[in-house]
Amino acid sequence: MQVGGLDKGNIPSLVGALRARLGSEAVLTDREELAPFECDGLSVYRRRPLAVLLPSTVEEVQEILRLCGAHRVPVVARGAGTGLSGGALPLEDGVLLSLARFNRILKIDPLNRSATVQPGVRNLAISDAAAPHGLYYAPDPSSQIACTIGGNVAENSGGVHCLKYGLTVHNLLALKFVTMAGELVEIGSNAPDAQGYDLLALMTGSEGLLGVIVEATVKLLPRPERAQVILAAFGDVRRAAEAVGEVIAAGIIPAGLEMMDSLAIRAAEDFVHAGYPVGAEALLLCELDGTSAEVSEHVMTVRDLMKKSGATEVRTARDEAERRMFWKGRKSAFPAVGRISPDYYCMDGTIPRKNLPEMLDRIAQLSRQYGLRVANVFHAGDGNLHPLILFDANVPGELDKAEAFGRDILELCVEAGGTVTGEHGVGVEKLDSMCSQFEPAELAQFHAIKAAFDPHGLLNPGKGVPTLHRCAEFGAMHVHRGKLPHPELERF
Amino acid sequence: MADIEKDLQDGVRDALAKKRRLNIVSGNTKTFLGARIEGEAFEVSGHSGIVDYDPKELVMTARCGTSIAEIESALRDANQMLAFEPPRFGTAATLGGTVACGLSGPRRPYAGSCRDHVLGCRMINGRGEILDFGGRVMKNVAGFDASRLMVGAFGTLGILLEVSFKVLPRAASSLTLVHECSDPVGYLNSLSASPLPVDAAAHVDGLCYVRLSGSDQAVSEAKQRLQGELLAGGEVFWEGLREQKLPFFDTDLPLWRIACPPASPMLDLPGHWMIDWGASQRWLKSAAETGEIRQKAMEAGGHAALFRGEGFMQPLTGTLLLLHRNLKSAFDPEGVFNHGRLCPEF
Numbered sequence: 001m002q003v004g005g006l007d008k009g010n011i012p013s014l015v016g017a018l019r020a021r022l023g024s025e026a027v028l029t030d031r032e033e034l035a036p037f038e039c040d041g042l043s044v045y046r047r048r049p050l051a052v053l054l055p056s057t058v059e060e061v062q063e064i065l066r067l068c069g070a071h072r073v074p075v076v077a078r079g080a081g082t083g084l085s086g087g088a089l090p091l092e093d094g095v096l097l098s099l100a101r102f103n104r105i106l107k108i109d110p111l112n113r114s115a116t117v118q119p120g121v122r123n124l125a126i127s128d129a130a131a132p133h134g135l136y137y138a139p140d141p142s143s144q145i146a147c148t149i150g151g152n153v154a155e156n157s158g159g160v161h162c163l164k165y166g167l168t169v170h171n172l173l174a175l176k177f178v179t180m181a182g183e184l185v186e187i188g189s190n191a192p193d194a195q196g197y198d199l200l201a202l203m204t205g206s207e208g209l210l211g212v213i214v215e216a217t218v219k220l221l222p223r224p225e226r227a228q229v230i231l232a233a234f235g236d237v238r239r240a241a242e243a244v245g246e247v248i249a250a251g252i253i254p255a256g257l258e259m260m261d262s263l264a265i266r267a268a269e270d271f272v273h274a275g276y277p278v279g280a281e282a283l284l285l286c287e288l289d290g291t292s293a294e295v296s297e298h299v300m301t302v303r304d305l306m307k308k309s310g311a312t313e314v315r316t317a318r319d320e321a322e323r324r325m326f327w328k329g330r331k332s333a334f335p336a337v338g339r340i341s342p343d344y345y346c347m348d349g350t351i352p353r354k355n356l357p358e359m360l361d362r363i364a365q366l367s368r369q370y371g372l373r374v375a376n377v378f379h380a381g382d383g384n385l386h387p388l389i390l391f392d393a394n395v396p397g398e399l400d401k402a403e404a405f406g407r408d409i410l411e412l413c414v415e416a417g418g419t420v421t422g423e424h425g426v427g428v429e430k431l432d433s434m435c436s437q438f439e440p441a442e443l444a445q446f447h448a449i450k451a452a453f454d455p456h457g458l459l460n461p462g463k464g465v466p467t468l469h470r471c472a473e474f475g476a477m478h479v480h481r482g483k484l485p486h487p488e489l490e491r492f
Numbered sequence: 493m494a495d496i497e498k499d500l501q502d503g504v505r506d507a508l509a510k511k512r513r514l515n516i517v518s519g520n521t522k523t524f525l526g527a528r529i530e531g532e533a534f535e536v537s538g539h540s541g542i543v544d545y546d547p548k549e550l551v552m553t554a555r556c557g558t559s560i561a562e563i564e565s566a567l568r569d570a571n572q573m574l575a576f577e578p579p580r581f582g583t584a585a586t587l588g589g590t591v592a593c594g595l596s597g598p599r600r601p602y603a604g605s606c607r608d609h610v611l612g613c614r615m616i617n618g619r620g621e622i623l624d625f626g627g628r629v630m631k632n633v634a635g636f637d638a639s640r641l642m643v644g645a646f647g648t649l650g651i652l653l654e655v656s657f658k659v660l661p662r663a664a665s666s667l668t669l670v671h672e673c674s675d676p677v678g679y680l681n682s683l684s685a686s687p688l689p690v691d692a693a694a695h696v697d698g699l700c701y702v703r704l705s706g707s708d709q710a711v712s713e714a715k716q717r718l719q720g721e722l723l724a725g726g727e728v729f730w731e732g733l734r735e736q737k738l739p740f741f742d743t744d745l746p747l748w749r750i751a752c753p754p755a756s757p758m759l760d761l762p763g764h765w766m767i768d769w770g771a772s773q774r775w776l777k778s779a780a781e782t783g784e785i786r787q788k789a790m791e792a793g794g795h796a797a798l799f800r801g802e803g804f805m806q807p808l809t810g811t812l813l814l815l816h817r818n819l820k821s822a823f824d825p826e827g828v829f830n831h832g833r834l835c836p837e838f
Contacts, residue, residue, distance in 0.1 A: 179811065
C-alpha cells in the first residue's frame with residue numbers, strides 16, 4: 001500500500017477546486033478551524049490535515065473523492081471522532097472528510113423493523129427514534145450518546161449487549177458507500193442474505209480503508225418485555241471469572257455480563273454512587289432480558305449460581321431506576337478512572353473466556369513490573385478485556401512505559417488464542433501488535449483486499465494493517481495460535 | 493478424522509504449477525447450487541475432525557471435512573446446537589461446504605445466519621498459502637473480516653481448512669403451534685415485532701406454523717398468548733422445511749428462493765408459495781420466466797435465486813461486479829478455485 005505520490009504543487013489547485021464545488025464554508029483550512037479535528041478519542045496522537053471538508057450530499061462526497069483521487073491526495077473519513085485507536089487521525093498531507101452534516105434519520109420502517117440513516121446520526125438517536133414503535137437498535141458502545149453509526153460500521157463497534165445481540169456486523173442490513181474512484185455502491189438490503197461476496201461483512205470494521213459510508217440501514221429489535229440486572233460481589237477475581245462460565249454452562253445467554261475489579265469498582269462508585277460494594281475484589285453485572293416469565297426464571301437460576309460460585313453478596317435491581325444506576329456505574333468506568341489518574345490508556349484485547357483468571361494474574365504481574373496501576377473493566381461474557389493503564393503523561397517516559405505495557409498485554413492476548421482488538425479497532429495504535437497476531441502472508445492478503453477497493457492506497461492509508469516493512473522493523477516475535485515459532489529453541 | 497492440510501496445500505501448489513483449475517469437492521450434497529463447473533475434482537473431505545470444543549466458551553473449531561452430523565452430535569452431548577440450523581441436503585454434508593454455500597435454516601431470522609456465527613477460518617488461498625483470519629473469540633476486529641467473506645463465496649476465494657464458529661445452548665423447552673391463517677405476512681411480522689420467544693415461523697397450504705423456544709415458563713406463557721393448536725412432533729415439520737423434504741418441495745417445477753423485506757406483500761407471480769423466515773424468505777414453485785421473477789423480486793426490494801437448476805446467482809453489474817472481480821483476484825489471482833461457480837467470468 002503506497003501513499004500516493006503527492007505533488008505539493010497540486011494542493012492549491014485541489015483546495016481551489018474543492019471550494020468551487022462545496023462552497024468556502026465547507027472547506028476549512030485555517031489553523032484554528034482545523035484544531036478540533038487534529039485527533040480522535042485517542043488524543044495522544046495529533047496531526048493537522050491540509051483541509052477539513054464538510055460535504056452535505058452524497059454527490060459532494062463522490063466529487064471530493066474523485067478530485068482527491070485525481071490529485072493523489074489521501075482522504076481520512078471522520079464521524080464523531082470518538083474512536084479509541086486513532087482511526088480518524090488526519091494525515092498531514094491529506095484531507096479530513098467529516099460526515100458531520102450527514103445527520104438525518106431517513107426512514108424508520110416499523111413494519112420491516114429497520115432504520116435507514118445517514119452516517120453522522122448518533123447511535124443512541126436511532127433507538128430514540130425507534131422507541132415509539134417499541135423497537136430499538138441493539139449495539140450500544142459506551143460512547144453511544146456521541147458516536148455515530150458511520151463510525152460504528154467502520155469499527156464494527158460492540159457494546160455491553162454483544163454476547164446475546166451481536167456486534168454492528170450482526171445488526172446491519174444495508175450500506176451505501178463511495179469508493180475512492182467516486183463510485184456509489186449499494187450493498188445488502190432489507191431482504192436477508194444477499195448473493196455474492198459478503199461485502200457487508202467486509203466493509204464492517206474496515207476502518208475507512210475501503211470506502212466512505214454515506215448511508216446505513218440497520219436492524220431494529222422489539223424491546224424485551226423485561227430486563228433485570230443482578231449485581232454479584234466476589235472476594236477474588238478468579239471466582240467471579242468462574243461464575244461467568246457457570247452461567248453460560250447453565251444454558252443462559254445473558255443480555256450483558258460485565259466484570260470490574262476493585263480499582264474500577266471504587267472509581268466508579270466515587271464518581272456516580274451506583275451503590276457498588278466498594279470492599280469487593282470483583283463485581284459482576286449480569287443482565288437478563290426476555291419475557292417476564294423467562295426473566296424471573298433465569299434470575300433465580302443466576303442468583304443461585306453466583307452464590308454457589310462464592311459471591312459474597314448478590315443483589316437484583318429493585319426497580320428500573322436502580323437497574324439503570326447499576327449500568328451507569330459500568331458505563332462511566334472510563335471517565336471514573338480518568339478522575340483518579342492524570343491519564344489512562346485503554347486496552348481492548350479479547351481472549352477465550354476460560355483464560356480470564358490467568359490473564360488477570362499476568363496483568364497484575366506486569367503492573368508491578370512497570371510500576372503502573374491498572375483498573376480492569378471487561379465484557380466478561382465475551383472475553384473482551386479493557387485494562388485501563390493509569391499513568392501521567394507529564395512524567396517523562398510514562399507514556400512510553402504505558403504503551404509498552406499495553407503492547408505486552410496484547411501479546412498475552414494473542415498467546416492465549418485471542419486478538420489484539422475486540423471492538424476499538426487497530427487504527428494507528430495497534431499496528432505493531434498486528435505484527436504479533438498475523439503472519440506476513442496474512443498481512444499481504446489484507447493489503448490485497450485493500451487494493452481491490454482502493455488501488456492507489458488513498459483511503460485512510462497507514463491505518464488498520466501494518467506494512468510488512470514495519471513489522472520487520474518492529475521485530476515482534478510472531479506468536480501464532482498460542483505457539484512461538486521454534487519452541488525447541490531457548491530464548492533469552 | 494485426519495489432518496491432511498499439508499497434502500491439500502501441496503495439491504493446490506501442484507495445480508498452480510501445472511495451471512490446472514480445481515473444483516473443490518467435499519460432501520457433494522450441494523452441487524446442485526450454483527453453476528456446474530469444469531475443473532479437476534479436488535477432494536477435501538478427508539481433512540476432518542473437531543479440533544477444539546469447550547462448551548463453556550460457546551465456540552467450536554472443526555476441520556472443513558467434518559460432517560455436520562458429527563458436529564451436531566458433539567453439540568447435542570453438551571446440550572448445545574448450531575443455532576442457524578444449516579440445511580444439510582444429505583448425510584455427507586460437511587462444515588466446509590455448509591460455510592461455502594452460506595445457507596441457513598428456519599431459525600435464521602431469530603438467531604442469525606451462517607455468516608453471523610462464523611468467527612474465524614484457516615484457509616488456503618490461490619497462492620497456495622495457508623492463512624488464518626478471525627479467531628476463536630466472539631469479538632475480534634483485527635484486520636479485515638476475511639473469514640465472514642468466505643461464507644457464501646462458494647469456494648471461489650480459497651479452500652477452507654478449519655472454521656471456528658459460535659454455538660448456542662439448546663432451549664430448555666420448545667413446541668410448535670399451528671393454525672389456519674389468511675394473512676400470513678401480517679401475522680408472521682406481528683410475531684417478529686413482539687418480544688415473544690418465537691424461533692421459527694412459516695406458512696404453507698393455508699397453515700401458519702410457529703415454533704416457540706426458551707425457558708419452560710417463557711414457552712408455556714407464550715403458548716397461552718398465541719393462537720393455534722399444539723402440533724405433535726413439530727420438529728418433524730421444521731426438519732422437513734430445513735431439508736426441503738416437505739411435500740411442498742416435491743416438484744418438477746423450478747424452485748425459486750425469493751428473499752424480500754419481511755413485510756412485503758405477496759409478489760404477483762403465478763405458482764405455489766411457501767413462506768419461511770418470518771416472511772423474509774419465500775419459496776416459489778413456478779414456471780414463470782426467470783426475468784419476470786427476478787424483476788418482481790427486485791421491485792419488492794429483494795432478490796431471487798433459482799434454487800434447483802442453472803441460474804442460482806443474479807448477475808452482477810457495474811462497480812459491484814468490478815469489486816467482486818478484484819476480490820477474486822486478490823485471493824486467487826490465477827483463478828485456480830471453482831472457476832465460474834459464482835459468476836460466469838470467474
